[in-house]
Amino acid sequence: MVSPITCGWLDNARIKLTRRWQSLPHGILLTGPEMIGKSLLAFDLARIMLCETGQNKSGCGICSSCQLVEQSVHPDLHVVTSEASGNLLSAHFVRHAERYWLEKKSTSTRKPSEQISVDSIRALNQNLAATASLGARKVVIFPIADQLNHNAANALLKLLEEPTGDTFIILVTSVAHRLPATIRSRCVHFSVKGPSSSVVATWLQDEKGVAPETAAQFAGAGLGPFIIADLIERGVDGTLLEFLESIQGGNSVFGEFETLKRFFEALGDEFVLEMLQRQFLKQVRKNAGAGVLSVSDKAAMDRFVEIGEVRESLRTTIDSQLALEGMMIRIQS
Numbered sequence: 001m002v003s004p005i006t007c008g009w010l011d012n013a014r015i016k017l018t019r020r021w022q023s024l025p026h027g028i029l030l031t032g033p034e035m036i037g038k039s040l041l042a043f044d045l046a047r048i049m050l051c052e053t054g055q056n057k058s059g060c061g062i063c064s065s066c067q068l069v070e071q072s073v074h075p076d077l078h079v080v081t082s083e084a085s086g087n088l089l090s091a092h093f094v095r096h097a098e099r100y101w102l103e104k105k106s107t108s109t110r111k112p113s114e115q116i117s118v119d120s121i122r123a124l125n126q127n128l129a130a131t132a133s134l135g136a137r138k139v140v141i142f143p144i145a146d147q148l149n150h151n152a153a154n155a156l157l158k159l160l161e162e163p164t165g166d167t168f169i170i171l172v173t174s175v176a177h178r179l180p181a182t183i184r185s186r187c188v189h190f191s192v193k194g195p196s197s198s199v200v201a202t203w204l205q206d207e208k209g210v211a212p213e214t215a216a217q218f219a220g221a222g223l224g225p226f227i228i229a230d231l232i233e234r235g236v237d238g239t240l241l242e243f244l245e246s247i248q249g250g251n252s253v254f255g256e257f258e259t260l261k262r263f264f265e266a267l268g269d270e271f272v273l274e275m276l277q278r279q280f281l282k283q284v285r286k287n288a289g290a291g292v293l294s295v296s297d298k299a300a301m302d303r304f305v306e307i308g309e310v311r312e313s314l315r316t317t318i319d320s321q322l323a324l325e326g327m328m329i330r331i332q333s
C-alpha cells in the first residue's frame, strides 16, 4: 500500500529510513521544512514496522495488520496530536488520533486545544501497557511533536527512557529546537529535505490541477506543498494569491485593517503572521546587506519583533485573540 499522493521528493528519505528500520532505536526524530509530507514518511515506517511479513518496502498490504492500518483501526498504532490540528491530518491520521483527544469536539463548545497535554501522554502510557498487541511491535507517531507542552514532554521523556516492549516512538517536527534537549538526545535524528520550488510548481499542476502561472507563484513563495494543497482544498487559493501579491508588492496590506482581517479569517492567523514576518525580515536583510538601514527598515524590524511576540502568544496563551486584535489596532493607528 503506497501513499495515495505521490511526493517524489520524499523517495530518497523513504528509502534510507525504511531500509534500516530494524536497526533503529526506540526514539526516532524526523525533521525538515514545514508541510512537505514528513508525517507521510512516519506513516510509511509505521506500516512496515507493524506488517506481519516484515517486508521492507511499505508493508505487504495483505496481512491483517496492514489491513487494520489501512482501515485506521490498528490497536498498536498510536497517533498523538492536538485537537486543533485535526483538520491538517489526513483521514488515516485523524481516526488514529481521535482516541487521544480526551474531550471530543462534539461534546464540548470550548476551543480545541493547540497543545498536546500530559493527559494525552498518560492515556498513551496506559494504552501501551494495556493493549494486547497484535504482533510484536507498537508504534507511536507525533505528527507535530512541537505541540507537546512542558509536562507532556516530561512524561514522554520517561517513556523514551524506559520504553515498554518493542515500542517505536516517531517524533515529527519542523522546529526541533522547540523540543526539550533531553528528548532530542534520546532519539536518532533523521532530516528530510524539502522539494525545490520548481518541483513544488510541477506537483501543484500534476496533483492539484493548478494553472502553471499560479503554481509558479505559490511555489515561489517558499511554502511547503501541503500548506498550499490545504488552502486549495479549503477553497481559499484565490485569497492566497491575493495575499501573496499584496505582500510581494510592498507592505501596504499592513495599513489596511479590513483587508488584513479578511486574510486572517481565510488563511489562518499563524500562516498570515509567519508570511508577514518573513517579508519584513527579507526587507531588513536586503538593506542590512547593503550597509544602510533606513527609518522604514527600522520600522520593519519593529514589526518583525512585534509579530514574533504575537505568534508566541498565539501558541501559549488562552486569550490569543486579544493579542492579535491588539496588534491590529496598533497597526491601524
Ligand SMILES: [Zn+2]
Residues within 6 Å of the ligand: 050, 051, 052, 053, 059, 060, 061, 062, 063, 064, 065, 066
Ligand atoms: Zn502486511
